[in-house]
Amino acid sequence: MKLLLVHPYFLELDISERAVMRPYPPLGLLYLSAYVKEHCDWDVRVFDGTFQTPVDFSELVASWKPDMIGFYANMITRHHVLELVACCPSGAFLVVGGPDVRHYAEQYVQAGLDVAVIGEGELVLRRIMEGFGDWSQLAETEGIVFSDPETKAVISRPAPKPTTDLANFPMPDRAAIELNLYLDCWQLHHGIRPISLITSRGCPYQCTWCAHHVFGYSLRKRPVEDVIAEMEWLHANYQFDHYWFADDVFTIQPKWNHALYQALATRPHLIKPFECISRADRLSDETIQDLVGLGCRKVWVGAESGSQRLLNEMKRGVTREQVKASVSALRHSGIETGMFLMWGFGDEGVRDVRDTVDMVTQCKPDQALTTVAYPIKGTPYFESLASKGDIEAAPFLDGNERSMKIQGQRSAATYRWASDWMQASLSAAKSQTTLHRVLRRIKSRYCQWRFEWAWRSDPCTESQRSASATRKLSD
Ligand code: B12
Ligand code: SF4
Secondary structure (H helix, E strand, O other): OEEEEEEOOOHHHOHHHHHHOOOOOOHHHHHHHHHHHHHOOOEEEEEEHHHOOHHHHHHHHHHHOOOEEEEEOOOOOHHHHHHHHOOOOOOOEEEEEOOOOOOOHHHHHHOOOOEEEOOOOHHHHHHHHHOOOOHHHHOOOOOEEEEOOOOOOEEEOOOOOOOOOHHHOOOOOHHHOOHHHHHHHHHHHHOOOEEEEOOEEOOOOOOOOOOOOOOOOOOEEOOHHHHHHHHHHHHHHOOOOEEEEOOOOOOOOHHHHHHHHHHHHOOHHHOOOEEEEEOHHHOOHHHHHHHHHHOEEEEEEEEEOOOHHHHHHOOOOOOHHHHHHHHHHHHHOOOEEEEEEEEOOOOOOHHHHHHHHHHHHHHOOOEEEEEEOOOOOOOHHHHHHHHOOOOOOOOOOOOOHHHOOOOOOOOHHHHHHHHHHHHHHHHHHHOOOHHHHHHHHHHHHHHHHHHHHHHHHOOOOHHHHHHHHHHHHOO
16 A cells, blocks of 8 residues: 655745745654554655645656545645645545644545544554545544545544654654755755754643644653654764754753753764744743753744733733843853744734834844734634634635734735834844944834834724724824
8 A cells, every 4th residue: 555645835836935945844744654654564655845846746646656645734735735636546545634624624625635634643644544445444533534425424533632652753754855955955045954853742832823733732842862863863864064943942841951951962963053942931041051052053032022911912921021031141142042023913003013123122133033913723813803703714725814804904014114113123223333323223213104104094994993093003
């Protein structure tokens, strides 16, 4: 029997990613590949679309003739899944999994997928493979949604509890894809060769916009020795010079980071610069010292907003003072800092935007990245907007949550002025010369003025404008 696991993501077709060129290998599928190779006597291959085209997929399917095809779906790859399904031979059994599936399982099944898998994939995929060809056995598999072959009714089986011990899962099967294409791409565009790895699953925090659709709210860390073994294997098999720890919150368990630090002290050849993401409240002085010892180059802090009122509304669980303190502590330890910020959340007004610009200016991070808030279906943020009638039904076939119109949000152009204002203000704060500082301040004032003008004239809904903007502008 043959299984083809598919990453339906095509860099060539992604204009915004081509502007930044930071491609990321499909770790989830590589975990699945490693696991089912260990447990099922099937021939398993991975089609990674990143450096290929949909035509390459069609040719592979036509020549290799897989019995089962398993697609990875997130909100961005969703429409490719549906396009590729149309190219699959009618005999192939089609499965879909990934973060997009939990709240759209029925739609995937109606769109032609035989089975949609909810949550962590390893055990469920194994069960599907073991029950392959026998619907009565398959139909009992936990964690799947499917259409009953006779009645056509969509049936949903609750997802099993995630595995408690991540040591049960072998490390990702990177040999199944051309990882060197990623390394070469990074080398060409950024001058470094980073390899991504992940040391945990799940996040217990409750930030209202964040999707917990795969791993839920409980945290599981991999054993330190497993991570070391993975690093050793990477060291022996690839020419790379950075790690990219893709954990939701890399320093969530400070003891774990300290144990990694101690384990690496006797293996200096494994210490390489790396980037990771964390939260302001998980960056104590001790943790930062461990990060320094581990070779950390840059920490991205999810700061989101300089408005404490909005941070509370997001259930972020941090204060803006903690954000400022953590960015400052990282900088003083010699670690580069990046901040993630979000515009357009809740009833954000001009004053909240100003608070964010002020906070970033005071923090002086090396980089500050902004996004406009978007509601992922199934998150508390989505549910709250939906219950107030502030969004229309989430699109499935046409667009995704990023293209949804949210009542009260301004246009992308308005938020671009806010970002320009923030960047100019940050640049002025970091200026080395008076002339540069003065020029940047002028730019900052100009962008602020353009932002406030755009805010007033932006065609956001009238009800929102009267209820919120008038109040905020008079602040
Ligand atoms: C690293 C990361 C990125 C990287 C790489 C993205 C990528 N292509 O994987 C970057 C920074 C590029 C990125 C970008 C984005 N990301 Co991102 N990202 C992550 C992060 C932190 C880790 C991904 C990972 O490696 N997970 C580990 C593996 C093991 O998990 P997994 O991939 O989910 O796979 C498991 C299951 O899903 C399942 N499974 C997966 N595929 C299949 C297939 C089959 C057949 C089966 C049976 C099972 C199955 O089994 C796997 C093993 O258990 C996750 C959060 C998280 N912790 O997962 C967010 C996350 C996936 N990202 C998210 C989002 C929203 C985005 C963006 C849309 C953000 C944006 N503003 O544009 C973009 C989309 C980019 C793109 N082209 O896909 C959301 C997805 C929500 C959704 N419903 O789609 C997540 C869940 C974050 C969140 N909590 O909200 N992201
Ligand atoms: S945004 Fe980060 S800290 Fe908050 S719930 Fe999501 S992963 Fe956890």
